[in-house]
Amino acid sequence: MVATTYATYLLTASADGTPHVCWRRAYDRGPGRKPGQLSRGTGSTPTFFGPRTGTDYVTLVDNASPTVHLLVYRAGDGRQVCEVPVLRAGGSGSENSPIGAGRSVYVASTYGYPYPALPPGSGPSVPPSAGFTGGMSRVDVRPDGKGGAS
Numbered sequence: 001m002v003a004t005t006y007a008t009y010l011l012t013a014s015a016d017g018t019p020h021v022c023w024r025r026a027y028d029r030g031p032g033r034k035p036g037q038l039s040r041g042t043g044s045t046p047t048f049f050g051p052r053t054g055t056d057y058v059t060l061v062d063n064a065s066p067t068v069h070l071l072v073y074r075a076g077d078g079r080q081v082c083e084v085p086v087l088r089a090g091g092s093g094s095e096n097s098p099i100g101a102g103r104s105v106y107v108a109s110t111y112g113y114p115y116p117a118l119p120p121g122s123g124p125s126v127p128p129s130a131g132f133t134g135g136m137s138r139v140d141v142r143p144d145g146k147g148g149a150s
Contacts (some may be wrong), residue, residue, distance in 0.1 A: 023078030044096060087137050
């Protein structure tokens with residue numbers, strides 16, 4: 001699984017090691033880098049989770065503005081299960097990988113976190129600054145695994 005600042009990709013490799021894209025899903029990368037994020041786009045590493053195999057689903061957080069969304073896909077075919085707004089209080093952004101356990105996903109806020117240094121070329125944040133308030137959201141995928149979350 002690879003997440004870029006534009007899309008998420010599930011990759012496999014053939015017997016000789018040649019990589020192949022199984023599926024690609026673009027996401028809302030927002031208007032710019034938010035305070036408390038290191039770059040524009042998702043700050044989260046994709047997380048596999050699920051109640052049956054532990055890899056039933058894959059999830060990440062987009063960079064939509066003003067509110068980010070937790071995106072959940074079926075790992076096998078990339079079909080979207082849900083898109084849920086998260087981290088609504090005090091600013092919305094995350095640089096962390098979501099935590100997945102069973103059917104539940106937890107997303108921690110880094111909005112406004114004052115990193116000591118930013119990577120070269122990270123550009124200005126939108127807005128230019130924000131106070132760090134922290135916080136966490138929980139999303140549960142429905143037991144039937146059919147579209148949506150609670």
